[in-house]
Ligand code: PEP
């Protein structure tokens with residue numbers, strides 16, 4: 001049994017067989033062939049090995065010419081492994097005796113070799129060979145799998161997906177009936193992959209560091225998404241304990257259904273409006289099921305998930321109308337314009353050359369302002385949708401006032417076009433801006449005069465304030481919503497909004513973690529937008545809070561000097577406010 005700790009991103013316990021994806025996302029399922037297929041499988045294996053050896057010899061010649069014999073010899077060593085009789089015998093045995101598919105036999109044999117090397121050769125020259133072995137595995141698999149990669153969406157049996165990393169698109173197309181959970185070596189707390197996992201209510205842990213060579217497809221694994229734990233091949237007693245925890249959590253979800261109907265007000269009677277964050281129209285159902293007061297953030301760029309063509313204006317409109325219909329009359333739906341780029345979906349609309357710093361480049365509203373036909377198409381759909389409900393429009397990643405003004409100018413132009421065409425829309429549609437870049441937070445007074453509402457995007461605000469990539473587990477220690485610099489920026493924005501009578505909420509993942517609920521209420525927030533999955537737990541905290549108490553907590557937290565101090569302080573307060581609440585971001 002091996003227990004690993006990573007970053008918890010979506011709560012829940014899952015237990016099941018692993019499906020290991022190699023670094024290029026190739027599935028290596030544990031598959032057996034029929035007795036009649038064994039000889040054919042051995043032949044496939046041998047031809048793949050021969051092709052891989054031929055390729056390695058070619059690479060050796062090429063590298064020797066370009067860089068010298070010393071480097072070329074690395075690939076000569078690879079070629080020798082492809083032809084090594086002992087390696088071949090191991091592979092043949094796995095296919096002939098166990099009837100494993102050629103792909104699975106290769107993956108299993110290579111992982112066994114890696115484990116042996118790492119164990120025996122710790123700190124010696126043998127350790128480096130692990131990386132070479134994965135290169136070797138990849139080369140053989142390339143020849144075996146050729147064009148018939150099995151995409152993740154076609155999984156036949158329920159599994160726990162283990163991968164180096166998953167892109168947001170790969171995550172978005174996972175079938176929840178076939179995937180119990182996932183765990184990845186890379187990734188950060190608020191990466192879009194993590195956000196989607198939470199939206200899909202799929203237990204997930206990211207940023208675990210290297211572990212894929214310790215596990216093979218078919219091994220039993222446990223994912224505890226609340227605690228950020230991955231257990232490989234658990235001992236029976238541990239597995240039994242987690243099964244119990246999983247079943248308790250399932251029965252506790254019934255409790256949240258009861259909470260749904262309770263009002264979101266503090267113990268001393270102040271209403272704290274809880275709205276839902278959604279990525280897909282279907283999630284509107286999760287909002288209504290959990291008693292959300294509307295949709296506070298609809299991340300429309302997820303219309304691009306799993307497709308490489310642009311959604312048409314009608315497709316945009318259809319998606320928006322589904323959300324409006326599900327939410328019902330009087331419920332606001334804040335539609336955020338496309339936030340494409342960086343760790344989200346890359347489209348043909350992005351820059352032609354790869355950027356050195358995509359998070360600081362042409363992403364989000366910057367991309368829309370450079371591609372006005374794309375932007376106008378979406379604005380038309382949003383405005384047309386506004387004829388059918390309480391639709392509000394919001395611009396992401398705004399860093400300067402001129403940028404915001406350009407967006408509003410375009411919105412007005414599109415209104416003019418629609419008016420001429422006789423299309424219905426709400427001419428007084430509320431307009432909001434995300435505050436997720438420090439420059440916008442610092443200019444909050446000026447921005448407050450020009451929009452109806454702010455939504456503080458802490459996911460990006462943290463990343464840009466601390467210069468720490470939200471998707472990079474190596475800087476996860478710096479990336480904290482509790483950092484005093486982040487808290488001060490939030491306060492600047494809330495104070496400015498209140499002074500000007502501008503609406504304000506927080507819609508980053510921070511608002512879904514009940515640990516921060518007293519702090520945010522104490523800073524002055526009366527509206528939060530969060531993943532529907534987290535709504536019941538946050539409401540439970542709201543109902544135990546007194547505003548005066550929350551203000552005292554916020555004032556104290558704002559005097560502290562480090563994220564660690566703030567977290568420790570909030571943990572103590574949490575224990576006092578809600579002693580039964582256990583764990584990190586969930587109940
Ligand atoms: C944020 O940055 O906090 C936010 C809500 O936007 P996204 O997570 O979609 O970047």
Ligand code: MG
Nearest residue numbers: 436457459460
């Ligand atoms: Mg953002």
